[in-house]
């Protein structure tokens with residue numbers, strides 16, 4: 001097999017660093033193995049870089065490519081619809097069709113507003129919750145990623161487990177310099193999956209609390225599933241105290257089911273945010289919610305705006321992505337392939353005597369090295385051996401398997417069983433050599 005080298009990417013990175021700050025357009029890309037890589041083409045489950053290396057892609061551009069790269073239906077639809085125009089600064093019919101689709105599919109989607117990305121839709125949800133309740137703060141959980149904006153740029157980057165502080169009142173580590181210090185006080189922070197701690201904290205603070213926001217599955221750190229009754233418990237607490245329950249379905253939306261994690265776990269939030277897999281890589285997201293909450297936008301009490309919202313190509317991308325998902329219903333297969341891969345990786349690790357922990361749902365799952373039998377919250381994730389993971393991810397990459405640097409894997413509708421078998425074969429070799 002050809003040895004993977006990255007010299008063309010390396011020299012493009014040098015050139016790029018002279019014009020783009022840090023050579024990249026999103027901080028996460030800096031951290032790729034062995035450095036930011038330049039890609040030339042993606043098709044189905046495969047992606048090729050400028051050095052001619054081919055990868056089976058389990059990163060799927062951080063999640064959006066639920067149909068794989070360059071889906072022909074989606075591309076044709078975008079091309080066709082963009083010929084009419086690109087952006088009208090006015091309404092168009094496909095926008096209604098898309099909203100109607102979300103309303104039909106997503107249990108909580110009584111009213112909808114479209115945005116460009118997850119981060120801005122999440123901020124809109126918080127604004128709605130504040131306006132409706134007249135309260136200022138929100139409750140969020142350690143390690144949950146809700147975008148990079150000021151009030152969400154805390155609690156996701158503790159240097160070590162010892163730095164986390166007490167469970168009842170965790171330390172808030174900033175992920176960035178330049179944050180307004182007040183943004184640190186916009187929220188209460190707790191470890192995830194600890195319902196009695198949430199109950200206790202809310203009972204003491206409900207007069208200040210507009211919302212509880214959570215990923216229904218803690219995808220970004222360890223792909224941790226909610227404990228039995230946890231999401232349902234949040235629902236009950238929010239009902240009891242008149243607080244908005246916000247599900248950040250940026251990853252889980254259209255990935256764990258066609259109707260999101262809210263259908264999968266049968267817990268209906270007041271507001272939720274759909275983004276990545278909805279648009280096959282085009283910038284579109286949706287804030288969906290119960291009319292009772294969304295009416296503050298309907299009435300113009302809460303402002304949500306955006307010049308670029310619902311441009312023709314993005315709406316066409318989302319509409320055709322969802323239509324393909326509805327037609328193909330790839331979920332059973334994605335779960336089956338994901339489970340087969342998770343199982344194969346576990347076996348490969350056991351054979352190689354490696355402490356690889358594999359957890360998740362199938363369509364997305366996480367691999368990390370730890371002696372723990374289960375990772376239940378962010379505090380546990382800090383015990384992963386990150387150096388070892390870096391070596392694993394790098395060696396997989398050098399053998400044509402692309403996964404996200406923090407150990408996350410995504411399955412798309414375009415992955416074939418052969419892709420899964422190949423990934424297991426490579427993992428066997430890599431784990432034995434490690």
Ligand code: PMP
Pocket residue numbers: 062117118119120145146147148215219220248249250251275
């Ligand atoms: N929420 C979650 C759960 C995410 O994974 C992300 C992105 N990784 C975001 C919010 C932010 O979305 P975006 O990058 O589109 O702003």
